[in-house]
Amino acid sequence: MDRNQVKVAITGTGFIARGLTAAIEASPDLAVHKILTRRKIEDVSGVVKEYLTHSIHAFLEGADIVVECSGDVHHGTEVILEALSKSLPVITMNSELQVTTGSYLSQCGYLTEAEGDQPGSLAALAENARAMGFSPLVYGNIKGFLNENPTLEEMQYWSQKNGLSLEMVTSFTDGTKVQIEQALVANGLGADIAVRGLKGSPS
Incomplete structure (x- = not known):
């Protein structure tokens, strides 16, 4: 070293x-x-x-x-x-x-x-936008998948496959994690929420 x-x-x-x-x-x-x-x-x-x-x-x-x-x-x-x-x-x-x-x-x-995680990356994007003279209107966090009602068997499979706890992998899947991340973004950047529960894919 x-x-x-x-x-x-x-x-x-x-x-x-x-x-x-x-x-x-x-x-x-x-x-x-x-x-x-x-x-x-x-x-x-x-x-x-x-x-x-x-x-x-x-x-x-x-x-x-x-x-x-x-x-x-x-x-x-x-x-x-x-x-x-x-x-x-x-x-x-x-x-x-x-x-x-x-x-x-x-x-x-x-x-x-960290900037590499979604809240940190959004903060960096907001800083860049303001430096160019823009005022951000939306801090969006888009996931490639969302299953609001996953089965236990599905979550057990992905938990074991990725070496993650059942609770953690479920929070990634059902939208809990993204809402926590967006709460951090809102608190850190002084933003409000569009609707209670946040917007997501139409049911």
Whole structure:
């Protein structure tokens, strides 16, 4: 590891964390420090085992920045509180955390949302539009699929296939996740909602 590289500590071992790990490994300026997981280390695939730890101390010790992408509000809040108590900057990809405990956490240190996730990308687009002299009227978040009434069997299949919890994959499918993301966008950018429940595909 180059001493000049920024050492990134990542929470979670889901597809977002794995993708982020791969991107960091390909960067000359960044290095994966540790990945905090609650799973059995031998059961985790797709990342270098030496990165993995169950210890919050080992996870934070020597890190330059923390990226919270566990998708878990309680766990994420605990990790961020520890990181901020050590004056480490934190980037999240966790909208659920931002709309629940984010307001409190933002008073404890440097906390921001990643541009790569939908709320962060919408914030960046809004900033670009305003810089060109435009006033955004709609902050749209479009998903490639929506099934408001998925079956248990369908969700169990996708949960197992993607290595995600049943609750998480269901929230991605039934629109819960997109509404949480849009609540974060509305709170962060001072927007209102078009209709209660948000607009979606016609039933």
